[in-house]
Amino acid sequence: MAPSALSAADVRSVLARAMESTAVLAPVRRGRSSFAFQWIADPAEAVFSYPRTILPPKQALLPPREDLFVFQRAPEPAVRPPAAPDPITLFGVHPCDLAAIGQLDWAMQERHGICDPNYAARRAHTTIIGLECLPDEYCFCPSVGTAHTRAGADLFLTPVGEEFVAEALTEKGEALLASAGEKRAPSAEARDTWEHWAEDKESRVSRRLKAQPKELPDLLEAEYESEVWEATAARCYSCGTCTSVCPTCFCFDVEDVVEVGLASGARRRQYDSCQFLEFASVAGGHNFRGERPDRVRHRWFRKFVHLNREYGDAFCVGCGRCTKFCTADIGLVEVLNSIVEASE
Amino acid sequence: MAEKPRIAFFDFACCEGCQLTVLGLGEPLLKLLERVEVVTWREAMSERSDDFDIAFVEGSITRDSDIPRLRRIREQAKVLVALGTCATLGGPHVSANNCDRGELLRLVYGGEGAQFEAGEVRPLSAVVQVDAFIHGCPINGDEFLTVANHLLLGKAYHPPSRPVCHECKLNQYECVLDRGQICLGPVTRGGCDAICTSRGSQCFGCRGLVDDPNLNAAREVLAEHGYTVSDIIGMFDIYSLRSPAAAEARETARQDRGAIEKGAEPWRSR
Ligand code: SF4
Ligand code: SF4
Ligand code: SF4
Ligand code: SF4
Ligand code: SF4
Numbered sequence: 001m002a003p004s005a006l007s008a009a010d011v012r013s014v015l016a017r018a019m020e021s022t023a024v025l026a027p028v029r030r031g032r033s034s035f036a037f038q039w040i041a042d043p044a045e046a047v048f049s050y051p052r053t054i055l056p057p058k059q060a061l062l063p064p065r066e067d068l069f070v071f072q073r074a075p076e077p078a079v080r081p082p083a084a085p086d087p088i089t090l091f092g093v094h095p096c097d098l099a100a101i102g103q104l105d106w107a108m109q110e111r112h113g114i115c116d117p118n119y120a121a122r123r124a125h126t127t128i129i130g131l132e133c134l135p136d137e138y139c140f141c142p143s144v145g146t147a148h149t150r151a152g153a154d155l156f157l158t159p160v161g162e163e164f165v166a167e168a169l170t171e172k173g174e175a176l177l178a179s180a181g182e183k184r185a186p187s188a189e190a191r192d193t194w195e196h197w198a199e200d201k202e203s204r205v206s207r208r209l210k211a212q213p214k215e216l217p218d219l220l221e222a223e224y225e226s227e228v229w230e231a232t233a234a235r236c237y238s239c240g241t242c243t244s245v246c247p248t249c250f251c252f253d254v255e256d257v258v259e260v261g262l263a264s265g266a267r268r269r270q271y272d273s274c275q276f277l278e279f280a281s282v283a284g285g286h287n288f289r290g291e292r293p294d295r296v297r298h299r300w301f302r303k304f305v306h307l308n309r310e311y312g313d314a315f316c317v318g319c320g321r322c323t324k325f326c327t328a329d330i331g332l333v334e335v336l337n338s339i340v341e342a343s344e
Numbered sequence: 345m346a347e348k349p350r351i352a353f354f355d356f357a358c359c360e361g362c363q364l365t366v367l368g369l370g371e372p373l374l375k376l377l378e379r380v381e382v383v384t385w386r387e388a389m390s391e392r393s394d395d396f397d398i399a400f401v402e403g404s405i406t407r408d409s410d411i412p413r414l415r416r417i418r419e420q421a422k423v424l425v426a427l428g429t430c431a432t433l434g435g436p437h438v439s440a441n442n443c444d445r446g447e448l449l450r451l452v453y454g455g456e457g458a459q460f461e462a463g464e465v466r467p468l469s470a471v472v473q474v475d476a477f478i479h480g481c482p483i484n485g486d487e488f489l490t491v492a493n494h495l496l497l498g499k500a501y502h503p504p505s506r507p508v509c510h511e512c513k514l515n516q517y518e519c520v521l522d523r524g525q526i527c528l529g530p531v532t533r534g535g536c537d538a539i540c541t542s543r544g545s546q547c548f549g550c551r552g553l554v555d556d557p558n559l560n561a562a563r564e565v566l567a568e569h570g571y572t573v574s575d576i577i578g579m580f581d582i583y584s585l586r587s588p589a590a591a592e593a594r595e596t597a598r599q600d601r602g603a604i605e606k607g608a609e610p611w612r613s614r
Binding site for chain 1: 375379502506517518529544556565568
């Protein structure tokens with residue numbers, strides 16, 4: 001499909017169109033200098049340029065807290081699945097986050113041959129409008145091959161000057177694009193910028209992994225006893241920020257909660273984190289990773305050894321959130337690179 | 345229908361804000377009241393009884409003359425719950441332990457100070473065994489309901505040991521450290537849904553430290569943010585988080601967690 005040109009006003013009318021039939025999650029300003037994905041009430045709330053949000057769009061597909069089903073005792077005992085989810089549109093999804101949704105789809109719908117029905121129900125009614133971006137000092141998408149991801153998007157926008165170059169990638173995307181009115185071809189200049197975006201993007205990235213994702217499982221395993229884990233743990237709070245904000249982390253905890261009147265309850269799922277002290281506690285009180293360095297190491301091993309082998313690629317899309325939002329300034333790439341250097 | 349468990353509320357040195365949080369719960373409180381009989385609650389009613397099963401005790405112990413009263417409550421109660429940070433860790437006034445007591449009395453009461461009995465501020469667990477801990481200054485009302493519900497169902501309640509930062513991030517609040525405010529969220533036990541940072545304030549550590557706080561990291565990181573040793577100590581001293589008493593109370597709380605696991609409906613074990 002030939003790309004077309006959209007003005008900012010056109011993009012807002014695409015958003016307005018999406019809002020007629022779906023809930024729309026879009027990046028908005030948060031606080032003094034942060035951004036967050038939020039369900040918007042007005043297309044004007046969405047921002048078109050942002051470095052990264054605190055939580056990734058994952059929150060719409062795998063919410064931080066959700067009830068998997070609800071049960072009641074009275075008037076008669078019953079178990080009910082949650083209400084069918086509303087159709088949703090994710091707006092402004094950067095290429096790394098598109099790639100992350102692809103990884104999450106595998107983890108939640110295909111891994112071990114198990115499909116999570118709550119996730120699948122939301123995912124089946126999701127429309128995605130991607131948005132191209134330029135990296136800041138935390139991004140390392142080229143190192144994990146996600147910088148130019150389009151897969152997963154129905155419509156993809158590249159901001160070129162005051163305008164956008166739009167590519168409809170699916171029928172849904174076509175329909176959204178049509179809502180902006182008569183198609184216009186981008187100017188020759190806009191087209192030129194658009195065509196060179198990938199190179200420009202790559203050239204701006206400053207953080208780089210010193211190894212290929214494929215090499216990491218063996219490299220890391222050889223450094224299982226490395227002092228890097230201890231040194232990193234000395235700075236780490238085990239706060240779980242790095243995993244909550246990660247678009248590819250999917251660990252959760254499940255608990256049955258009963259309301260205080262005992263009439264009803266729910267099986268509740270919420271984000272868990274391998275960094276929490278009690279994450280690997282089991283019945284009888286044993287904790288497999290009661291020591292902080294073991295938990296720290298686990299995060300890197302999970303993403304770059306275990307899931308890397310199982311999925312066939314690093315389970316990380318280079319979005320930089322874990323590093324940007326770590327209150328202790330622990331760098332994911334820095335730790336990996338120090339392992340790579342130690343093994344050289 | 346079996347007899348309802350008899351509940352009593354007591355307070356020692358505190359502001360009664362935690363009891364007020366319970367009173368302010370609205371409809372869920374009414375539902376809870378259908379399952380229990382409240383027999384003593386000075387803040388809420390005039391009737392009282394010494395025959396109770398579960399005691400919710402607010403406040404810290406500051407006078408030796410309080411000790412016999414707390415021991416009597418302990419002897420009567422099948423389950424004793426420490427309600428709020430005053431009771432679990434000492435509360436904000438635990439910082440008085442860092443000052444000269446006589447001088448403090450003069451400062452607050454002038455010449456009248458000498459007539460008051462005021463000693464070391466201690467959490468309940470320094471005096472009696474505590475079966476369950478509800479941290480927070482004030483407590484989080486939902487957590488109170490959860491603990492009450494667990495007790496009534498005979499389930500153990502483990503106060504979460506995940507830092508406030510976790511809840512702060514799940515709510516997508518901007519980190520106040522980035523705005524030049526000193527924050528104890530990384531080492532403070534969550535469960536409050538990061539209510540302070542939601543309003544742009546910092547976390548003062550009112551719920552006490554997590555089970556394995558990385559205090560060295562906190563010192564190092566806060567120093568890198570430009571805070572001096574006295575800034576950092578000042579923050580930690582609001583709830584006296586560095587004191588040996590706080591460390592001991594934390595350890596007791598950690599070891600005691602699960603104490604109520606012993607009997608399915610502990611108030612019936614008499
Ligand atoms: S965000 Fe940083 S401090 Fe918190 S658990 Fe992750 S690495 Fe540790
Ligand atoms: S590990 Fe870090 S950089 Fe990689 S996807 Fe997760 S948050 Fe992004
Ligand atoms: S913990 Fe705080 S709110 Fe509760 S009684 Fe003590 S001082 Fe008041
Ligand atoms: S504001 Fe405080 S609690 Fe929130 S992330 Fe920052 S340090 Fe943690
Ligand atoms: S944010 Fe910190 S000070 Fe505020 S209620 Fe929570 S634990 Fe207490």
